[in-house]
Amino acid sequence: AVFLNGEPFASGKIDAGQILEILMKKAAPKTPAAAPKTTYKVAIVGGGPAGVAAAIYTARKGLSVVLIADRVGGQVKDTMGIENLITVDRTTGPELTAALGGLLRSHDITIREHLRVERIESSDAKRILFLNTGEAIAAETVVIATGARWRELGVPGEKEYLGHGVAYCPHCDGPFFKDRDVAVVGGGNSGVEAALDLAGIVKSVHVFEFTDKLNADQILLDRLEKTANITVSVSAEVKGILGNGEKVTAITYVDRRTQEEKEVSLDGVFIQIGLVPHTEFVANLLERNRYGEIIVDSHGRTSVPGIFACGDATTVPYKQIAIALGDGAKAALAAFEYLLKKPVAA
Numbered sequence: 001a002v003f004l005n006g007e008p009f010a011s012g013k014i015d016a017g018q019i020l021e022i023l024m025k026k027a028a029p030k031t032p033a034a035a036p037k038t039t040y041k042v043a044i045v046g047g048g049p050a051g052v053a054a055a056i057y058t059a060r061k062g063l064s065v066v067l068i069a070d071r072v073g074g075q076v077k078d079t080m081g082i083e084n085l086i087t088v089d090r091t092t093g094p095e096l097t098a099a100l101g102g103l104l105r106s107h108d109i110t111i112r113e114h115l116r117v118e119r120i121e122s123s124d125a126k127r128i129l130f131l132n133t134g135e136a137i138a139a140e141t142v143v144i145a146t147g148a149r150w151r152e153l154g155v156p157g158e159k160e161y162l163g164h165g166v167a168y169c170p171h172c173d174g175p176f177f178k179d180r181d182v183a184v185v186g187g188g189n190s191g192v193e194a195a196l197d198l199a200g201i202v203k204s205v206h207v208f209e210f211t212d213k214l215n216a217d218q219i220l221l222d223r224l225e226k227t228a229n230i231t232v233s234v235s236a237e238v239k240g241i242l243g244n245g246e247k248v249t250a251i252t253y254v255d256r257r258t259q260e261e262k263e264v265s266l267d268g269v270f271i272q273i274g275l276v277p278h279t280e281f282v283a284n285l286l287e288r289n290r291y292g293e294i295i296v297d298s299h300g301r302t303s304v305p306g307i308f309a310c311g312d313a314t315t316v317p318y319k320q321i322a323i324a325l326g327d328g329a330k331a332a333l334a335a336f337e338y339l340l341k342k343p344v345a346a
Contacts, residue, residue, distance in 0.1 A: 043139035048074025050311025051145035053328030073097030146278035157241030165248025186272035192216035300331030
């Protein structure tokens with residue numbers, strides 16, 4: 001826990017960049033931002049794989065590019081093991097983040113890290129991005145690649161054992177639990193798909209669902225019933241994740257029908273209760289779906305001309321690093337095409 005002058009400041013896992021971001025927000029000037037002196041051709045919002053790919057592709061086209069991100073690497077920075085990135089045998093989140101940062105700095109890209117865009121105003125000529133520091137940046141086009149965060153349970157032990165038994169991505173981290181007992185929290189499509197995916201790797205899977213039934217598609221439920229090493233508990237409210245100080249050892253839950261508290265010994269917990277895209281700052285500007293994802297077409301174009309989006313913040317399916325990289329490149333090329341066809345002022 002972090003306190004500022006005796007008042008709660010932040011809690012849970014936090015790095016220096018996030019602390020700086022909160023400090024800058026508290027110290028932001030109250031006066032209106034001054035008019036930007038420079039107009040970039042492209043502004044990239046987000047520093048994850050999609051944002052980095054978009055920045056590199058636009059910079060290689062000779063465009064002036066600024067990348068604004070709370071941290072380079074984004075959610076990838078918190079991933080310990082990555083074994084499904086094509087051409088890379090195995091890497092870790094911190095290693096991949098360092099590689100992304102090095103690649104960014106090898107190109108002519110203005111990098112504004114530890115900053116956040118609070119809102120965007122759009123006109124026919126350009127877009128104005130207002131930062132949490134009170135500064136404003138102008139660009140002719142914008143590529144939004146702010147990603148998403150896994151929806152958290154908010155129970156004791158979740159943050160403490162992140163990367164040490166608590167995981168959010170079965171595709172990424174499932175193989176690390178080979179022949180072990182794990183739990184999946186969430187009985188929707190993502191939760192049941194995760195359980196089926198894990199069942200072929202681990203010793204056993206225990207699915208916990210808060211409501212009185214699983215809410216996945218019937219075809220998934222049929223497969224679930226035929227999978228011998230999957231157990232299901234419905235009306236189960238997870239209360240905590242236990243460990244020995246080094247790794248997860250058990251999960252506790254309450255049977256909502258009997259109010260009996262139970263404990264299940266296991267080695268890992270996969271939380272699958274949905275994603276929360278980082279798109280709140282464009283809620284009044286761009287069209288989003290009911291999950292908060294920015295709606296894009298096949299070229300990454302949004303509902304506002306000149307603004308593009310890519311990666312986990314959008315409706316593009318399958319939230320994976322490899323997909324985000326390609327999606328960022330595609331949005332960058334679409335932004336370049338938009339600038340090529342844009343009428344030139346006399």
